[in-house]
Amino acid sequence: MQLPLNIPQLDRFTDEELVRFCLVNPELNVERDENGTLYIDMSPTHLLTSSNNSELNTEIGIWKRKAKAGKVFDSSGGFFLKDKSMRAPDVAWIRRERWDALSKKEKHSFPYLAPDFVLELLSDSDNLEAVKVKMEKWLLNGVRLAWLVSPNEKLT
Template identity: 45%
Template sequence: MTSLTLPLKFDLKNVHFTDEQFYQLCINNPDLTLERDAQGALILMSPVGGESGNTELELGIDLGIWNRQTGLGKVFSSSTIFRLPGGGSRSPDAAWVELSRWQALTPEQRQQFPPIAPDFVLELRSRTDSLPPLQEKMWEYLNSGVRLGWLINPQDQQVEVYRQGQPPEVRSLPTTMSGEAVLPGFTLHIERFEP
């Protein structure tokens, strides 16, 4: 997906969205997919194509099935924006939050953009995505408290695994991923992608 980033902090006009203004901007423009990075830049995301959309949903289904079986947390789609403690407002392609952390939020916080970093995030690089902005997004997740992240990169036939306090681990496809201590018992086999 191609994205356009607009800086929103200007010395001349001092343009800056509060969390509530950003929420209203998103609600008032439901046809737009918007995010903010940790510096407050507005990011307009384009829709993904059929292959990426299908793969994204299939990965989310696998995560959801595991969660239904374990009941350990809540699973979220790419339509969910999280207000990260580091300042960004991001929507991973799939995310998971441990149940007690989710239940600690107020009902109003759960209804709007939850002010919490997921425990696990998954990002899928679509055909038109540039890799460096996705890698920056993964670091933003870690800096906000995400414990485990997978960046699936079909173009390079690999997965980058992001963990707290460690450099990313790059795995070639096919590979079997483990949810480690974050998603106990969750495994996902990822085949090579067709060109």
């Protein structure tokens, strides 16, 4: 479950301030929506969700290695999107040529780049409808393929 973070006397972090905030708070999983609201996910997942996420990252990583295609990122990798949000999917992949085009500085920050593929794993504390909206926003921001994996729900 993500909680909104309210910071008095500050309307919104600049992109640079957000990067610095994330770097000095590595124990927090931070995302920013298109309105500038920060969302903090501080609680660790339970073992089943953690195992499922690890398996999904592994499978995408194996595919990437076999296909010799691009880079895979876990949930600690953030991306600035065209709607001014900063999101960190559970799994992301970008094509090799897009990775190679990033500067060293961009590779050590959150690039202004929509991944080619994202995967979000629905956990027990997530709201299915809210995550579906998030998936739509990924696509509206230029992600070419977005998967929502829900181990406990039959999606229609």
